[in-house]
Amino acid sequence: MPKSRMRLFVLAAFLVVAVIVYVKRGAEETLSSEYYTRTQEALQAKEYAEAAKERDAANIGERLKAAEEAAKKAADDKSQRYLESVEGTTEDDKSVAGRVKLTQQGGDKKLGVAKQGGRTREKDASELEHETLEDHEVEVELNAILKKSPVIIFSKSYCPYSKRAKQLLLETYKISPAPFVVELDHHPLGAKLQDTLAESTHRRTVPNILIMGRSIGGSDDIAALHEAGKLEETIRTMGGSRITEVKVAAGNDAEKKSEPAALR
Known part of the structure; x- marks a missing residue:
């Protein structure tokens, strides 16, 4: 293999390693940066808030349904007591x-x-x-x-x-x-x-x-x-x-x- 081609191969390999090291270091710096941390916390807080709203809506619906059923039962009981009298x-x-x-x-x-x-x-x-x-x-x-x-x-x-x-x-x-x-x-x-x-x-x-x-x-x-x-x-x-x-x-x-x- 000619020396010039060998040098080109070694140079290409070095560049690839350098790029990989740079990208990895950049990713690590990004993950540890204050901006990234705050963004992730904000997204998680938003997801938690939406999940809490969905749970609250479901609970309100269940409570309303339970209240309606209780009111109907009370009315039926009142009718039954009247009928028995x-x-x-x-x-x-x-x-x-x-x-x-x-x-x-x-x-x-x-x-x-x-x-x-x-x-x-x-x-x-x-x-x-x-x-x-x-x-x-x-x-x-x-x-x-x-x-x-x-x-x-x-x-x-x-x-x-x-x-x-x-x-x-x-x-x-x-x-x-x-x-x-x-x-x-x-x-x-x-x-x-x-x-x-x-x-x-x-x-x-x-x-x-x-x-x-x-x-x-x-x-x-x-x-x-x-x-x-x-x-x-x-x-x-x-x-x-x-x-x-x-x-x-x-x-x-x-x-x-x-x-x-x-x-x-």
């Missing part, structure tokens, strides 16, 4: 999703939310599937209201027709147990209760008077029954054994004939 309740009084249906004591069962003219409004499986927590809360609240008395007056405090109906049922007549009044404009769930009543009784206006969960109409309807002398009989018949007394209050005998005209 009503005489004559059986397993047949539960709906497809385990939801409780209001039972009419001494009358038809499975009233659902309310009845009009004996027609039952029950929820099917598809409705229950799309029912919100608020809808369930309204249903539970309505069932609790219907337990207060055989006669319920859904009213609004400023409504003159509601005032007339309350005067007739609370003052002109003596009814035991006394009718229970719900002022929808003062109730926190008043708007939703009115929507539910409109769906189940086909009556949105107030007053809406229910006897054993069945709507008998509004102010004009009970005034007409009163004028015809049939209101007392209607309340006794629809109320059944839940009504212990219904009669014209003392001092209102003359009013019984004259009041409806005056109220108009």
Whole structure:
């Protein structure tokens, strides 16, 4: 091999070794430099923060789901306790999703939310599937209201027709147990209760008077029954054994004939 070629080979080998040593030293200096260290720490901190956010989001979702399930369970338990307090309740009084249906004591069962003219409004499986927590809360609240008395007056405090109906049922007549009044404009769930009543009784206006969960109409309807002398009989018949007394209050005998005209 010529000497010149040998020298070139040795020179090339030296250059390769020198480049490798330079690159290695540069990499070591880079890894140990303050800038590289800070950059790596910043990247790691960012990764940790993102991972923590993902964990927090997952935990919040789980907590919200657990809270919703707990609220539904509490509402179901409240419905179950109410159902057990009503005489004559059986397993047949539960709906497809385990939801409780209001039972009419001494009358038809499975009233659902309310009845009009004996027609039952029950929820099917598809409705229950799309029912919100608020809808369930309204249903539970309505069932609790219907337990207060055989006669319920859904009213609004400023409504003159509601005032007339309350005067007739609370003052002109003596009814035991006394009718229970719900002022929808003062109730926190008043708007939703009115929507539910409109769906189940086909009556949105107030007053809406229910006897054993069945709507008998509004102010004009009970005034007409009163004028015809049939209101007392209607309340006794629809109320059944839940009504212990219904009669014209003392001092209102003359009013019984004259009041409806005056109220108009």
